[in-house]
Amino acid sequence: MTIAAVALYDRIQAELVESRRRRDGVTLDTLSLLKSELVKASKEAAAGGRIDDELVVRLARKEVKRREEAIDVYRKAGRAESARREEAEKEVLKAFLPAAMSEGDVEAEVAAVIAVLKPEGPKGFGMVMKEATARLAGRAEGAQIAAAARKLLGP
Numbered sequence: 001m002t003i004a005a006v007a008l009y010d011r012i013q014a015e016l017v018e019s020r021r022r023r024d025g026v027t028l029d030t031l032s033l034l035k036s037e038l039v040k041a042s043k044e045a046a047a048g049g050r051i052d053d054e055l056v057v058r059l060a061r062k063e064v065k066r067r068e069e070a071i072d073v074y075r076k077a078g079r080a081e082s083a084r085r086e087e088a089e090k091e092v093l094k095a096f097l098p099a100a101m102s103e104g105d106v107e108a109e110v111a112a113v114i115a116v117l118k119p120e121g122p123k124g125f126g127m128v129m130k131e132a133t134a135r136l137a138g139r140a141e142g143a144q145i146a147a148a149a150r151k152l153l154g155p
Contacts, residue, residue: 007053016032026088027092037059037063038051054137060093060094060096060097068090070082070086098139101136101139106136106145109136109140113132117131121154128149128153129145132148133145
């Protein structure tokens with residue numbers, strides 16, 4: 001396993017030590033799980049045995065989505081305590097994600113992609129999405145990018 005540009009991974013390690021010292025069970029459990037997921041993902045062929053910031057952000061975002069789904073399930077089942085724990089874990093994970101872009105910023109980026117690609121109306125949606133998603137990876141949600149692309153490409 002190679003650790004390249006490990007600012008986020010180092011932060012996870014430091015937070016693990018600190019949460020152990022503070023006896024913060026939620027943070028300790030959440031970051032331990034994230035670390036094990038990172039090690040497991042780094043062993044897959046696509047990662048090539050590397051843990052970099054992109055992998056940390058991708059897995060943290062995936063775990064945040066899992067927590068959001070679990071919160072909904074727990075609330076519907078009337079399990080408020082379990083929902084609160086999931087919310088606490090979600091907040092720990094969100095600390096490792098970059099700040100979300102505003103709608104205006106996403107629209108500006110998608111507009112720049114459209115200006116470069118010059119798609120033919122709504123038919124070029126897929127082409128615009130592919131390029132915009134690559135450009136905004138880790139900074140904006142796919143649904144947010146799609147909404148901006150639809151708005152700018154028209155009906």
